[in-house]
Amino acid sequence: MRKTSLFASALFLCLALSAQDAKFGLKGGINFATITNTDGDLKTGFHFGGLAHIHVTPAFSLQPEIMYSTQGVQYGSDVKTLLNYINIPVLLQYNFDNGFRLQGGPQLGIMVEAKNKAGNTEGDVSDNYKSIDFSIPLGFSYLGYSGFGADARYNIGVTNVVENSTVNYRNSVIQLGVFYLFDHKHKARSK
Secondary structure: OHHHHHHHHHHHHHHHHHOOOEEEEEEEEEEEEEEOOOOOEOEEEEEEEEEEEEEOOOOEEEEEEEEEEEEEEEEOOOEEEEEEEEEEEEEEEEEOOOOEEEEEOOEEEEEEEEEEEEOOEEEEOHHHEOOEEEEEEEEEEEEOOOOEEEEEEEEEEOOOOEOOOOOOOOEEEEEEEEEEEOOOOOOOOOO
16 A cells, blocks of 8 residues: 555656656666675666656756666675665756756655575565665766766665664665756756
8 A cells, every 4th residue: 555655646746747847868877786784795786767857947957767776785796685676766956057967855765676695596585674765865967968968876775674673774875877868958058
């Protein structure tokens, strides 16, 4: 029921934003993820999905996204915890005249899958992890005249993702991505 309500809220937000002068696009990239307070290493994964870009003023814009993101943590060479989410960040961006943007905001994560993997053996561990994750993405991006852009951000986990744990285990994810906005007209002013 909770997941249905969250999905309906996200869908409503996207429909409401589409009524504005939004530009839509696609995005994908690489993740370097871990879980804090573990002795694990960074796990390499990916993210992909869609985004909308809405100018509120020439200097400020909103960028809601819906991303599938593979996260978790790596232990040694062949043991990992796989935590896969549908992430819904809503970023407030400060837009510089040259195409660079600073960005940050809240992100809701809905867990799709949780597994432990050792070599070729996998086991479902969904009951050990919370189905909802909140984080704060902070970063910057560049949007070129053609509509192509690049993005770098760090997602700071807020939620303790492990059920019934006194230790605070949080997602920590570095994301590098590229994106394309359809029907984009660059807002940069000539000097």
